[in-house]
Amino acid sequence: MRDAYHEELDSIGEGLVEMARLVGSAIGRATTSLLDADLKIAESVIAADEKVDDLQRELEARAINLLARQQPVATDLRIVVTSLRMSADLERSGDLARHVAKLARLRFPQTAVPGDLHATILEMGQLAQRLMAKAAEVIVSKDVDDALQLESDDDRMDELHRTLFQHLLDDRWQHGIETAVDVTLVGRYYERFADHAVSVAKRVVYLVTGEHADELTPAPTVIPEVTEGK
Amino acid sequence: MRDAYHEELDSIGEGLVEMARLVGSAIGRATTSLLDADLKIAESVIAADEKVDDLQRELEARAINLLARQQPVATDLRIVVTSLRMSADLERSGDLARHVAKLARLRFPQTAVPGDLHATILEMGQLAQRLMAKAAEVIVSKDVDDALQLESDDDRMDELHRTLFQHLLDDRWQHGIETAVDVTLVGRYYERFADHAVSVAKRVVYLVTGEHADELTPAPTVIPEVTEGK
Numbered sequence: 538m539r540d541a542y543h544e545e546l547d548s549i550g551e552g553l554v555e556m557a558r559l560v561g562s563a564i565g566r567a568t569t570s571l572l573d574a575d576l577k578i579a580e581s582v583i584a585a586d587e588k589v590d591d592l593q594r595e596l597e598a599r600a601i602n603l604l605a606r607q608q609p610v611a612t613d614l615r616i617v618v619t620s621l622r623m624s625a626d627l628e629r630s631g632d633l634a635r636h637v638a639k640l641a642r643l644r645f646p647q648t649a650v651p652g653d654l655h656a657t658i659l660e661m662g663q664l665a666q667r668l669m670a671k672a673a674e675v676i677v678s679k680d681v682d683d684a685l686q687l688e689s690d691d692d693r694m695d696e697l698h699r700t701l702f703q704h705l706l707d708d709r710w711q712h713g714i715e716t717a718v719d720v721t722l723v724g725r726y727y728e729r730f731a732d733h734a735v736s737v738a739k740r741v742v743y744l745v746t747g748e749h750a751d752e753l754t755p756a757p758t759v760i761p762e763v764t765e766g767k
Numbered sequence: 768m769r770d771a772y773h774e775e776l777d778s779i780g781e782g783l784v785e786m787a788r789l790v791g792s793a794i795g796r797a798t799t800s801l802l803d804a805d806l807k808i809a810e811s812v813i814a815a816d817e818k819v820d821d822l823q824r825e826l827e828a829r830a831i832n833l834l835a836r837q838q839p840v841a842t843d844l845r846i847v848v849t850s851l852r853m854s855a856d857l858e859r860s861g862d863l864a865r866h867v868a869k870l871a872r873l874r875f876p877q878t879a880v881p882g883d884l885h886a887t888i889l890e891m892g893q894l895a896q897r898l899m900a901k902a903a904e905v906i907v908s909k910d911v912d913d914a915l916q917l918e919s920d921d922d923r924m925d926e927l928h929r930t931l932f933q934h935l936l937d938d939r940w941q942h943g944i945e946t947a948v949d950v951t952l953v954g955r956y957y958e959r960f961a962d963h964a965v966s967v968a969k970r971v972v973y974l975v976t977g978e979h980a981d982e983l984t985p986a987p988t989v990i991p992e993v994t995e996g997k
Contacts, residue, residue, distance in 0.1 A: 601848055608838035618831055618851065625855065706945055715936055717944045721951045 542607050545599065549620050552596040554673050556627040557737065559589050561669035563634035564730055568662025570641040571723070572655055574648040582638035589631035593624045600624075615747070619740050623676070626733040626740075630669065633730045637662075640719060649719040651712045654704055658720075661697045661727040664690070668734035675741045685750060687738040694731040698724050772837050775829065779850050782826040784903050786857040787967065789819050791899035793864035794960055798892025800871040801953070802885055804878040812868035819861035823854045830854075845977070849970045853906070856963040856970075860899065863960045867892075870949060879949040881942045884934055888950075891927045891957040894920070898964035905971045915980060917968040924961040928954050 563582050570579035600617050603609065609617060640649050650658050668687055675684040701724045704710065705717055739750035793812050800809035830847050833839065839847055870879050880888050898917055905914040931954045934940065935947055969980035 601844065604834065604848070605840045605844050608840075610835045610838075614831065614835050618834070621848065621851065622855070625852070702948070705948055710944055714940055714944070714947045717947050718932070718935055718951045721948045722955065725952065725955060 542603070542609075545603050545607075546609075546613065546616060549596060549600055549603070549617070550676065552592060552599070553620060553623050553627065553676050556589055556592050556596070556624060556631075557669055557673035557676060559585065559592070560627055560630040560634055561666050561673065563589070563631060564637070564662060564669065564727075565666040567634045567637035567641070568659065568666075570638050571650060571662075572648065572659060574641065574645055576642060576645045579638040579641040579645070583635050583642070586631045586635040589628060593628040596624045597621060615744060619744050623737050623740050626736045630730050630733040633726045633733075636726050637723060640723060644719070649716070649723065651716055651720075654701065654720060657697055657700050657704070658723065658727075661694065661701075661724070664694055664697070665727050665730045665734070668694075668731050672734040672737040675738050679741055679745050681742050681745050684738040684741045684745075687735045688750070691731050691735045694728055698728050772833075772839075775833055775837075776839075776843065776846060779826060779830055779833070779847070780906065782822060782829070783850060783853050783857065783906050786819055786822050786826070786854060786861075787899055787903035787906060789815065789822070790857055790860040790864055791896050791903065793819070793861060794867070794892060794899065794957075795896040797864045797867035797871070798889065798896075800868050801879060801892075802889060804871065804875055806872060806875045809868040809871040809875070813865050813872070816861045816865040819858060823858040826854045827851060845974060849974050853967050853970050856966045860960050860963040863956045863963075866956050867953060870953060874949070879946070879953065881946055881950075884931065884950060887927055887930050887934070888953065888957075891924065891931075891954070894924055894927070895957050895960045895964070898924075898961050902964045902967040905968050909971055909975050911972050911975050914968040914971045914975075917965045918980070921961050921965045924958055928958050 563585060566578050567582045569575060570582060600621050603617055604614075607613075643649070668690060671683065671687055671690070674680075675687070701720060705720060710717070742748070742750040793815060796808050797812045799805060800812060830851050833847055834844075837843075873879070898920060901913065901917055901920070904910075905917070931950060935950060940947065972978070972980040
């Protein structure tokens with residue numbers, strides 16, 4: 538009985554990693570659809586979000602089933618409850634990737650992002666995808682230092698977000714209001730996506746240490762390949 | 768033992784109602800701070816959000832403690848797990864109210880919202896507060912019809928959001944980019960706040976029926992006092 542139980546617990550972890558993998562891929566593809574005005578990719582991201590939602594429902598059902606039948610305590614209980622929260626973060630991340638793709642579709646065949654912001658949005662998209670890949674890794678590795686690292690990595694997203702606003706509020710902005718609205722929303726989607734990746738990592742910290750990540754101090758470093766030469 | 772247990776379960780429900788009451792008040796006050804450019808109220812909303820966060824942490828600790836010590840099954844298990852999710856919705860709603868207040872503070876002594884959008888933003892703020900008040904009610908009453916009603920009520924928020932975009936994208940928009948960015952974000956905050964109120968209500972439906980609200984059909988009515996004369 539105990540064996541089937543731990544298998545079930547493992548399969549919840551695998552479900553989370555699968556969700557993280559899917560939404561990481563989704564944000565990368567959504568960014569491509571946005572910057573290339575690629576309708577097909579946009580449609581595929583929008584359609585694929587259903588798979589993420591299905592996975593979440595399955596995972597939740599399994600977690601609740603496990604609580605009811607096995608009544609785990611201590612660490613195991615913490616794993617199940619924390620998994621429920623992670624799955625909510627991941628489901629929401631999928632929604633945000635879908636929002637980006639929907640904006641790409643709405644503006645097709647135009648591109649919603651003006652040329653002088655392509656580099657910033659590309660970096661936001663890449664960073665979002667990388668943060669989610671790291672989150673998936675720490676779900677597996679349960680490495681607290683790596684998990685805490687995500688919060689420092691996320692500082693770069695805040696910088697990029699500020700860059701975006703600087704462009705928007707610059708007197709030389711010539712792309713009109715509609716594009717300003719689009720860029721504002723897209724910036725918000727990436728920022729929130731990154732927040733959810735960080736949140737997943739923080740929940741891993743809680744899982745392992747029993748303490749909330751905010752009470753621990755992350756290592757003060759940033760992602761080198763991103764900050765270089767900017 | 769059972770008595771203390773049900774008391775504990777009840778106290779979780781009371782905690783949720785208290786959270787809903789606090790965030791409902793917060794969004795109302797945040798709207799006032801935004802429209803009146805009232806710095807004191809803005810500051811009070813920002814400060815008060817800590818209380819919501821504290822309540823959530825307490826509530827979660829109590830819920831997990833209950834799972835560990837009492838190992839509830841069936842309906843009681845559903846109540847505890849659903850309460851955890853509701854508390855996450857409510858905590859996030861509090862963040863969104865704080866975002867509105869922070870924007871009011873950022874633009875003080877100016878007001879972030881131009882005069883011709885005051886009525887729309889006021890209605891969004893009032894609707895958001897009303898939706899949360901209804902959500903708090905259905906947490907107590909567990910009335911499925913009332914809970915399903917929130918989703919129809921939320922249609923009005925979508926309409927208001929569209930109105931906001933129509934203003935923004937109108938050729939006669941004369942408030943510049945910064946205000947367009949502010950209005951875009953504020954619109955998003957209210958819309959998300961309303962989504963979380965609807966989500967709380969849907970979780971009540973799940974609690975009572977064991978079915979997800981999307982699988983049931985809500986009554987097709989709208990809030991009369993809001994739609995009248997618009």
